[in-house]
Amino acid sequence: MTTQRKPRGPYRKGVRRREQILDTALEVFAGRGDAPLQEIADRVGLSQAGVLHYFGSREELLLAVLRRRDTLDLAACEGSDGPGEAVARTVRHNMDQPGLVRLFVALSAAATDPSHPAHGFFADRYRDLTATIVRGFESGRRSGAVRDDEDAEHMARLLLAVSDGLQLQWLLDPSLDMAALVETFDRLCAPPNDG
């Protein structure tokens, strides 16, 4: 039997402080994808150097913000009726956070360069999300909600592509209803003889 120790004392305080900065950064970035570090520093009562102490660099902070956002999004998808609905729910939430969408679009594009510090994060992210969505589609197949005439991994990759591609179109034309479009995609993945 292993016992997992909870962090104590100064270390635990450091972890809590880091979480607090992350929550603040997430709030600040929700409104503006290019928010200056000073704004986050001001809100947590630290200098810019003080904030970076907890993350190492501005890029690491941005990455931590996107990681946390993924964690919160995944948690918010609990209980949703399949991957399509889960992504539609996330996308609907994103429509209230243009700054985070802008941050994601900018950082994911930059990270396609193999020498970018976030390259590994994004490569892992798509591999892991694909695997999660494939499991969701396979489960949907067993219950008859998902068509079985197309490869589940293909549909998973397409769902992720739809979600990313729509963000670009939405930033260029905010009248676009991204969530409704994801719901349309989800219906395309339903069994062909439905309805």
Next chain:
Amino acid sequence: MTTQRKPRGPYRKGVRRREQILDTALEVFAGRGDAPLQEIADRVGLSQAGVLHYFGSREELLLAVLRRRDTLDLAACEGSDGPGEAVARTVRHNMDQPGLVRLFVALSAAATDPSHPAHGFFADRYRDLTATIVRGFESGRRSGAVRDDEDAEHMARLLLAVSDGLQLQWLLDPSLDMAALVETFDRLCAPPNDG
């Protein structure tokens, strides 16, 4: 009756020179999305300032490269069997030009900022391409190749999103077969009772 005059003399020479620079830039960028201007200048026997003289700025040159690529891609899609096949064909061609894909991903992400010089180009691009694809899907409906239970504009927006989103995933994992994935999407848009 109107007669369209062809450009003559020094002006025509300028147009030809600009075309030649564009062709060269397209070749250079096909290999490397971040090719230095000097490389293009060397290949056309001009200084960097000489190249920029024809475009105004580096950003205008990049934009002209993407415009020309769109024109060539559209021309290459002539005679294809519907929008899905046309996009699959373009995407297959893109897989041989990683540098242009990288350039597109970087510039389209940057252009989501309304103050970016390419913002208008990209906003127009998605509006115009959506209209073209809608016409293609509507024609496919009439011939029975496209399902009629989903909105054609939704499917058009999704097809563009798929194409953009897959580029991101492909740059992170070049083993991905983008064209096969677009073909899968195209089959999702076929009539539900097919086969």
